[in-house]
Amino acid sequence: MQQLLDNITSIVDLTSQEAEKISEKFRTFFLKRKKDLLRGGDICKDIAFVSQGCVRSYTIDENGNEHVIQLAFENHWISDLYSFLSLEPSTLFIEAIEDSKLLLISNELLEQLNSEVPKMERFFRILIQRAYVSTLQRLEKSFSEPAAIRYKALIEKNPDLLQRVPLIYIASYLGITPESLSRIRKQRH
Amino acid sequence: MQQLLDNITSIVDLTSQEAEKISEKFRTFFLKRKKDLLRGGDICKDIAFVSQGCVRSYTIDENGNEHVIQLAFENHWISDLYSFLSLEPSTLFIEAIEDSKLLLISNELLEQLNSEVPKMERFFRILIQRAYVSTLQRLEKSFSEPAAIRYKALIEKNPDLLQRVPLIYIASYLGITPESLSRIRKQRH
DNA sequence: CGCGGGTTTGATGATGCTCAAGCCCGGTGG
DNA sequence: CCACCGGGCTTGAGCATCATCAAACCCGCG
Numbered sequence: 001m002q003q004l005l006d007n008i009t010s011i012v013d014l015t016s017q018e019a020e021k022i023s024e025k026f027r028t029f030f031l032k033r034k035k036d037l038l039r040g041g042d043i044c045k046d047i048a049f050v051s052q053g054c055v056r057s058y059t060i061d062e063n064g065n066e067h068v069i070q071l072a073f074e075n076h077w078i079s080d081l082y083s084f085l086s087l088e089p090s091t092l093f094i095e096a097i098e099d100s101k102l103l104l105i106s107n108e109l110l111e112q113l114n115s116e117v118p119k120m121e122r123f124f125r126i127l128i129q130r131a132y133v134s135t136l137q138r139l140e141k142s143f144s145e146p147a148a149i150r151y152k153a154l155i156e157k158n159p160d161l162l163q164r165v166p167l168i169y170i171a172s173y174l175g176i177t178p179e180s181l182s183r184i185r186k187q188r189h
Numbered sequence: 190m191q192q193l194l195d196n197i198t199s200i201v202d203l204t205s206q207e208a209e210k211i212s213e214k215f216r217t218f219f220l221k222r223k224k225d226l227l228r229g230g231d232i233c234k235d236i237a238f239v240s241q242g243c244v245r246s247y248t249i250d251e252n253g254n255e256h257v258i259q260l261a262f263e264n265h266w267i268s269d270l271y272s273f274l275s276l277e278p279s280t281l282f283i284e285a286i287e288d289s290k291l292l293l294i295s296n297e298l299l300e301q302l303n304s305e306v307p308k309m310e311r312f313f314r315i316l317i318q319r320a321y322v323s324t325l326q327r328l329e330k331s332f333s334e335p336a337a338i339r340y341k342a343l344i345e346k347n348p349d350l351l352q353r354v355p356l357i358y359i360a361s362y363l364g365i366t367p368e369s370l371s372r373i374r375k376q377r378h
Numbered sequence: 379c380g381c382g383g384g385t386t387t388g389a390t391g392a393t394g395c396t397c398a399a400g401c402c403c404g405g406t407g408g
Numbered sequence: 409c410c411a412c413c414g415g416g417c418t419t420g421a422g423c424a425t426c427a428t429c430a431a432a433c434c435c436g437c438g
Contacts, residue, residue: 061333069325082322085315118307125314126274132321133271136258139328143364144250146393166416175332180394182418335425355384369426371386379438386433393426401418408411 001026004049004103007075011126012119022120025113026103031055031096038094044083046104050076053100054164057092058172068172071097071165077127097165147176148184190215193238193292196264200315201308210305214298220244220285227283233272235293239265242289243353246281247361257361260286260354266316286354336365337373 004026005019014022026049031037038044040060048055050072057070057078069092072078083090084107105113114121141150151174155161161170171181193215194208203211215238220226227233229249237244239261246259246267258281261267272279273296294302303310330339340363344350350359360370 059329059333061329063333065333067329067332069329081318085318118310121307121310121314125310125317128314128317128321129270129274132317132324135321135324135328139324139331139364140248140250140256140258142328142331143256144248144252144254148393168416175328176393177395178417179396179419183394186418337425357384365425366427367385368387368428372426375386381436381438383436384434387431389429391426391428393424395424396422398421399419402416404413404415406411406413408409 001103003051003075007049008120008123012123014117014119018117018119021116022113025109026105029102029104031100031102033096033099036093036095037102038080038083038090038092040091040093041089042083043087044080044090044092044094046106047077047079047081047084047110048072048094049103049105050074050078051101051103053102054097055094055100055102056097056165056169057094059091060093066172067175068169071161071169071173073160073164081128097169142175147174147180148187150174151181151184190292192240192264196238197309197312201312203306203308207306207308211302211309214302215292215294218291218293220289220291222285222288225282225284226291227269227272227279227281229280229282230278232276233269233279233281233283235295236266236268236270236273236299237261237283238292239263239267240290240292242291243286244283244289244291245286245354245358246283248280249282255361256364257358260350260358260362262349262353270317286358331364336363336369337376339363340370340373 001023005014005022008014008022028051029037029048031053037046037048037055038057052074054074055072055078056068057072057080058066058068060066070078078094080090080092080094082088083092087107110120141153151170154170154174167181167185168178171178174181190212194203194211197203197211217240218226218237220242226235226237226244227246241263243263244261244267245257246261246269247255247257249255259267267283269279269281269283271277272281276296299309330342340359343359343363356370356374357367360367363370
């Protein structure tokens with residue numbers, strides 16, 4: 001739980017009372033490898049902070065192909081924001097890649113928290129801003145750079161990805177097939 | 190200015206005092222076709238609400254190719270959020286496609302506004318959330334669907350695009366070249 | 379009238395996909 | 409303890425999509 005508070009205070013300051021109010025709204029949840037936190041079609045009732053482990057979100061398109069939207073290691077957040085906020089059925093699946101420990105907060109408790117600790121509104125705004133900016137960059141790179149370069153950049157920025165995430169998910173995150181990634185990896189060095 | 194307030198109250202309620210405080214922080218700015226609001230390398234000092242006209246943001250990659258990031262008509266917002274919030278030099282250009290009327294708010298005035306009218310924090314959080322979600326969908330579609338289908342969907346959702354935005358920018362927004370878009374348009378009907 | 383931006387057309391090639399097959403290896407059950 | 413899965417990864421052949429380069433076209437506007 002301290003880990004969560006550290007994550008929040010890296011963006012906004014908290015008094016100990018505020019920290020207390022935050023802590024009591026989150027609940028711990030253990031998710032085994034390959035198990036779902038969210039299934040497409042369900043309503044996404046929680047936002048998750050990854051305390052330990054590794055989690056991915058993905059969609060399944062009309063042809064039945066998976067597309068990894070997000071990869072979240074420790075100290076990152078994951079959710080289907082659209083469903084969480086609109087209360088519409090989700091189009092995303094969220095699944096553990098490793099046995100993971102999550103801290104969850106529900107929609108209702110987040111509403112409460114936002115009114116009790118207005119700073120949290122700011123915190124989440126900044127969190128979402130960063131996610132938005134990085135998604136725009138990801139989009140732009142996917143238009144301007146071939147997959148080989150995006151792969152190299154991804155691994156350099158995140159070396160433990162290779163140890164912890166199967167290549168099929170890395171390929172999907174990059175928007176290519178496992179076969180293409182395999183061929184990319186074979187080239188050069 | 191009423192247009193701006195309408196846009197805000199479509200998401201959060203405002204008292205007339207709050208509306209007043211908001212109005213006085215924005216300034217009107219006319220931007221001629223082909224003129225820049227922001228140049229890459231500069232710091233993005235304002236967020237813009239498009240009151241009339243049409244504006245685009247784009248990057249220029251290492252090879253000198255432009256990539257349209259955003260297209261904003263009336264009642265939409267545009268900025269380089271990354272630069273605006275971090276005060277780092279921008280990587281984006283923002284340019285008018287049509288003669289446009291913008292309402293601008295600077296970083297400092299927005300800070301003030303956020304503290305005077307805390308609802309604005311909420312408003313912008315929701316605005317950014319929506320932008321984030323739609324960018325994620327755009328990314329996923331660009332991985333899962335060929336350009337021809339994305340083009341069709343874009344035009345159906347936004348028919349006046351064809352009247353108002355040159356095809357080169359539409360192509361770029363879709364992540365393809367003008368030549369490819371031309372060929373897509375030639376096929377089927 | 380001619381310039382120039384936007385669009386089209388054609389030829390060729392790169393990137394990445396599909397389908398099919400095989401390999402490697404860790405886990406499970408007999 | 410071994411045999412046999414089965415998931416993850418690789419390899420190959422052929423193909424779709426889209427890019428590149430070069431040229432021509434169209435048309436509004438100075």
